[in-house]
Amino acid sequence: MSYLVLARKWRPQLFADLIGQEHVSQTLMNAISADRVHHAFLFTGARGVGKTSAARIFAKALNCQQGPTTEPCGVCPSCVEITASQGIDVFEIDGASNTGVDDIRELRENIRYLPAQSRYKIFIIDEVHMLSINAFNALLKTLEEPPAHAKFIFATTEPHKIPITILSRCQRFDFRKIGLGPLQGHLRHIVTQENIQISDVGLSMVARSGGGSMRDALSTLDQVIAFCGEQIDDDSLQGLLGLVSRRILLDCIEAILTRDARQALAVVQRVDEHGHSFRQFCRQLVELVRALVILKVTDQPEDLLDYAEVELQELRSLATPVSLEDLHRLLSLLIRSEAELAVSNYPRLTMEMVLVKLASLPRGIEVASLVKKLEALERRLAGGGLPAPVSTPVPAATSAPAPSLDSPPPPAQGPELKKPEPAVAAAVDMGEKSWLGLVEFINQRRRPLGSRLEHGCLLLLKLPKLRIGFPRQYYNLLDNDLRDALEVLAREYFTSDVKVEFQLVNGERGTPPSLHEERVQLETDRQKKLKENAEQHPMVKTAVEIFGGTIEEIKPIDKGFV
Amino acid sequence: MTFDSIIGHDRQKEILRQALEHQRIAHAYLFEGPEGIGKRLVALALARALLCQNGSGCGDCAACRKVDHNNHPDIHILDAEGATIKIDQVRGLQKELALRPLEGRHKICLIDGAEHFNPAAANALLKTLEEPQPNTLIILLSSRPESLLATIRSRCQRLPFQRLPKQRLAEIISQRLDLSETEAAILAALSDGSFKKALGKDRELYLQRRRELIRSIAALSSGSIIPIFKLAEQLAGGKDQLTDILDIFQTFYRDLLLLKHGRPATDLVNLDLQEILTRQVDKETTEGLLQKLKALDAGRFYLQRNVNRQLAMEIMLMRMTAA
Numbered sequence: 001m002s003y004l005v006l007a008r009k010w011r012p013q014l015f016a017d018l019i020g021q022e023h024v025s026q027t028l029m030n031a032i033s034a035d036r037v038h039h040a041f042l043f044t045g046a047r048g049v050g051k052t053s054a055a056r057i058f059a060k061a062l063n064c065q066q067g068p069t070t071e072p073c074g075v076c077p078s079c080v081e082i083t084a085s086q087g088i089d090v091f092e093i094d095g096a097s098n099t100g101v102d103d104i105r106e107l108r109e110n111i112r113y114l115p116a117q118s119r120y121k122i123f124i125i126d127e128v129h130m131l132s133i134n135a136f137n138a139l140l141k142t143l144e145e146p147p148a149h150a151k152f153i154f155a156t157t158e159p160h161k162i163p164i165t166i167l168s169r170c171q172r173f174d175f176r177k178i179g180l181g182p183l184q185g186h187l188r189h190i191v192t193q194e195n196i197q198i199s200d201v202g203l204s205m206v207a208r209s210g211g212g213s214m215r216d217a218l219s220t221l222d223q224v225i226a227f228c229g230e231q232i233d234d235d236s237l238q239g240l241l242g243l244v245s246r247r248i249l250l251d252c253i254e255a256i257l258t259r260d261a262r263q264a265l266a267v268v269q270r271v272d273e274h275g276h277s278f279r280q281f282c283r284q285l286v287e288l289v290r291a292l293v294i295l296k297v298t299d300q301p302e303d304l305l306d307y308a309e310v311e312l313q314e315l316r317s318l319a320t321p322v323s324l325e326d327l328h329r330l331l332s333l334l335i336r337s338e339a340e341l342a343v344s345n346y347p348r349l350t351m352e353m354v355l356v357k358l359a360s361l362p363r364g365i366e367v368a369s370l371v372k373k374l375e376a377l378e379r380r381l382a383g384g385g386l387p388a389p390v391s392t393p394v395p396a397a398t399s400a401p402a403p404s405l406d407s408p409p410p411p412a413q414g415p416e417l418k419k420p421e422p423a424v425a426a427a428v429d430m431g432e433k434s435w436l437g438l439v440e441f442i443n444q445r446r447r448p449l450g451s452r453l454e455h456g457c458l459l460l461l462k463l464p465k466l467r468i469g470f471p472r473q474y475y476n477l478l479d480n481d482l483r484d485a486l487e488v489l490a491r492e493y494f495t496s497d498v499k500v501e502f503q504l505v506n507g508e509r510g511t512p513p514s515l516h517e518e519r520v521q522l523e524t525d526r527q528k529k530l531k532e533n534a535e536q537h538p539m540v541k542t543a544v545e546i547f548g549g550t551i552e553e554i555k556p557i558d559k560g561f562v
Numbered sequence: 563m564t565f566d567s568i569i570g571h572d573r574q575k576e577i578l579r580q581a582l583e584h585q586r587i588a589h590a591y592l593f594e595g596p597e598g599i600g601k602r603l604v605a606l607a608l609a610r611a612l613l614c615q616n617g618s619g620c621g622d623c624a625a626c627r628k629v630d631h632n633n634h635p636d637i638h639i640l641d642a643e644g645a646t647i648k649i650d651q652v653r654g655l656q657k658e659l660a661l662r663p664l665e666g667r668h669k670i671c672l673i674d675g676a677e678h679f680n681p682a683a684a685n686a687l688l689k690t691l692e693e694p695q696p697n698t699l700i701i702l703l704s705s706r707p708e709s710l711l712a713t714i715r716s717r718c719q720r721l722p723f724q725r726l727p728k729q730r731l732a733e734i735i736s737q738r739l740d741l742s743e744t745e746a747a748i749l750a751a752l753s754d755g756s757f758k759k760a761l762g763k764d765r766e767l768y769l770q771r772r773r774e775l776i777r778s779i780a781a782l783s784s785g786s787i788i789p790i791f792k793l794a795e796q797l798a799g800g801k802d803q804l805t806d807i808l809d810i811f812q813t814f815y816r817d818l819l820l821l822k823h824g825r826p827a828t829d830l831v832n833l834d835l836q837e838i839l840t841r842q843v844d845k846e847t848t849e850g851l852l853q854k855l856k857a858l859d860a861g862r863f864y865l866q867r868n869v870n871r872q873l874a875m876e877i878m879l880m881r882m883t884a885a
Contacts, residue, residue, distance in 0.1 A: 005719075047712050047713045096686045130682065219716070225586060262824050360849075
C-alpha cells in the first residue's frame with residue numbers, strides 16, 4: 001500500500017470533523033433533520049478549506065442506509081463505497097476536465113433513471129467554474145427542476161465565474177478560511193494520532209504557513225515529517241520552511257532605521273549565505289514592519305500580534321524613536337518590492353537596491369502636518385506679520401471691479417466714490433486692518449456670516465471694541481452664537497482680542513452706510529452714468545430721433561467701452 | 563543519475579532521501595527554483611530511485627538504464643507544446659495515469675515548466691493532482707511558482723531549490739573548464755548559480771567582450787548623443803545575447819553600488835576591472851546608481867514585451883546617462 005499524504009488520510013468523514021466551517025455543517029445538518037433538503041448546492045471558498053470533503057460527507061449523509069442522517073454511519077455499503085469514491089449513485093465529476101456541453105448532455109441522459117440502490121442520485125461537480133458557458137446553459141433547466149431523486153453539489157474556488165442563472169438556482173455556502181486556533185488544534189490532534197513529537201511553537205509555524213488552508217498546512221506537516229521523522233525540533237523546522245531567523249530580520253530593520261546602508265548590505269549577504277529566498281525574507285520583513293506599525297498605533301497589540309512578551313519589548317524599543325509616517329513608507333516600499341522580487345531576474349540585486357534606497361531615504365514628514373505648516377504660513381502672510389502682497393489687494397477687492405468698469409469719465413464719479421471710502425478708512429486705521437478687510441476675511445471663511453455683516457454698518461472700531469449697527473430686519477436674526485463665531489474670526493483677523501457688540505439702528509442720521517448699501521449706491525451711480533453717457537451719444541440720439549423710441553435698458557457690452 | 567552525482571542541493575536531496583526512507587513520498591511535488599540549477603536532474607534521480615529494481619537507484623538494472631535513456635514506459639514527461647501546456651496534453655496524461663504501471667511499481671509524471679500551463683489545462687489537472695491512483699507520483703517543475711494557480715500549489719508538497727553558492731560553482735567551473743581563479747569567479751557570479759549558463763556557449767561573451775562593453779558604457783555621458791545611439795545600435799544588433807549583456811551592465815552598476823557602501827571586494831563580480839570601478843565610483847551618487855539600475859530593469863521589461871529593440875536600447879541608455 002502506497003503512502004497516503006496526511007491531507008488525504010485525514011480527510012473529514014463526518015460533519016463534526018469539518019474544522020472551522022460550523023456555519024455550513026450546522027445548516028446542512030438542520031436541513032437534513034428537518035427534511036428540507038434543497039436539490040442544488042454550491043460550495044465556495046479558498047483552497048483546502050473543506051469544500052470537496054463537505055460535499056462527500058453530505059452525499060454520505062443523504063444516502064446512508066440508516067436513512068438521511070446527520071451522522072453517516074460509515075459502515076453501511078453506501079457509506080463505504082462513497083468513502084472509497086466508488087459509489088454507483090454518487091457521481092463525482094471533474095468539472096475542469098469535462099467542460100463541454102456534451103458532457104452535460106450525457107449527465108442529462110443519465111439523470112432520468114432512478115438510483116441503482118440508494119435513495120438519491122448525487123452529482124458532485126468539482127471545479128465547476130471551468131464548465132463552458134454552453135455547458136452551464138445546458139444545465140439550467142435540469143438544475144431548476146431535477147427529478148426528485150437527484151441532488152447536485154457544485155464546488156469551486158472561483159464563484160465569480162459561474163453564471164448568475166446558475167447561482168440563483170443553488171443554495172450557496174461560503175466556506176471560510178480556517179483560523180489559526182482551530183487549525184493548530186486539529187494539527188495537534190493529528191500529530192498525536194500519528195505519534196509525532198513537535199513543540200507548540202513548531203506547530204504554530206506549520207499552521208501559519210498554511211495561510212488559512214488546512215491542506216496547505218497538512219502538506220507542510222507532511223514534508224516536515226518526511227524530513228525529520230517522528231521527532232521534530234524547531235530549528236530544523238525553521239530551516240525547512242525557509243524562515244529567516246528573527247535576528248537577521250531585526251538587524252535589517254535596525255540598519256534601515258539608523259540609515260546605515262552598509263549594514264543593510266551586510267544583512268543581504270548573510271541572507272544569501274544562509275540560502276534563504278529573498279522573497280521570503282522580504283515577506284517576513286513586511287510582517288515585522290506591520291508589527292511595528294501595530295505597536296505604534298495600539299496599546300494592546302497582543303490581540304493582533306502573535307509574539308512573546310520579550311519579543312514585544314524588543315520591537316517596542318525599535319518602534320519608539322520612529323515616526324509612523326516613516327514606517328508607512330517602509331511598509332509600502334517593501335510590499336512593492338515583494339512583488340518585484342517575484343519577477344526579478346536577480347533577486348539579490350533587487351533586494352539590495354530596495355534596502356539601499358530605504359536606508360538613504362530622508363526622514364519622512366507627514367503630508368497632513370506639512371499642509372498644516374503651509375496653512376500657518378499662509379495665515380501669517382495674510383495676517384500681516386509681514387507686509388505681504390496678499391493683504392493689500394483684499395480690502396481693495398470689493399471696490400475694484402466697479403471703477404474699472406467705467407473708467408473713461410473718472411472725474412464725474414470721483415466725489416461720489418470717495419465718500420464712503422474715507423468714512424471707513426477714518427474709523428479704522430489699525431495698521432493694515434480695516435472693517436472692509438474683516439468682512440472680506442470672514443466672507444472667505446464663513447460666507448453666511450460675512451453676507452450678514454455686509455448689511456451692518458460699522459459704528460465703532462477701537463480694539464478690542466467692535467460695535468456694529470444693524471437695521472431691524474437683520475438685527476432680529478442675530479444671536480449670541482453668531483457673536484461668538486464673529487469674535488473668534490475677528491480675533492484671528494486682528495490677532496488680538498475683540499469684543500463684539502451689536503446695536504439696532506433705524507436709519508438714523510449719522511450712521512455710516514453698510515457695505516451693502518455702498519455697493520448698491522455704487523451700482524445705481526454707475527447705471528445713472530451709463531444712461532447719461534448713452535443718451536448723449538450722437539448715434540443713440542439720432543436713433544431715438546429717427547424711430548421715436550425710448551431707452552429701456554442700458555447694458556455695457558465691454559469693459560471700458562460704453 | 564543518482565542523488566550523489568548531482569552537485570549541490572544537499573538539503574533538497576536530504577529531504578527526498580528521508581522521505582524515501584520513511585516511505586513518505588507524497589503523490590505530488592512542486593520543485594521550484596531558478597532555471598538551469600538541476601531541478602529536473604533531481605526529479606529524474608528521484609524517479610530512478612523509485613523505479614529501480616534493486617530499490618536503490620543502482621544504475622545497473624534495466625529500469626535504471628531505461629530511466630537514464632529516457633525510455634522508461636512508466637515515466638511521462640510533459641513539456642510545453644509551443645508556448646503553453648494545453649488541456650489535450652493534460653487529458654492524455656490523465657488517461658495514462660488511470661492505468662496501472664507497466665513495469666515498475668510506480669507511475670511517474672514529470673511536468674517541466676509548470677508555469678506554462680494555460681488556465682484550462684491547469685484546472686483540468688486539479689482533481690488528478692489531488693487524488694491520483696495509488697503509486698502515482700507527479701512532479702511539477704517551475705521557475706516561477708507564484709504564477710501557478712493557488713489551487714495547484716496547495717495540492718503539492720513544495721520543495722524550493724536555491725542557486726548554487728558562488729564559491730562552489732566557481733570551484734567546479736575552474737575544475738571543468740581549466741580557467742584561472744578570477745575568471746572562474748567572474749563566470750560563477752555572472753551565471754548566477756545556474757550551470758546551464760556557466761557551462762554554456764557564452765563564455766567568450768562573459769570573459770572577453772564584457773570588458774569592452776563595460777568600458778564603452780562607462781565612457782558614455784549625457785552630452786554624447788551620437789555614441790549613445792551607436793552603442794544602442796550595436797546592442798540591438800545581437801538579439802540573442804542582449805539580455806545577457808544587460809545582465810553584465812547590471813553587475814557593473816551593482817558593483818559600483820556595493821563599492822559606494824564599502825562592501826569588500828569579494829562581493830564584487832567584475833574583479834578584473836577594479837581600476838574602472840574605483841575611477842567610476844567617485845563620479846556616481848547612490849541616487850544615480852539606483853536610477854541606472856531601474857533604467858536597466860525597464861529596458862529588460864520592454865524587451866520581453868517585444869518592442870523595437872533599438873528604440874528600447876536608445877531610451878534605456880539615454881536614461882542611464884541622464885541619471
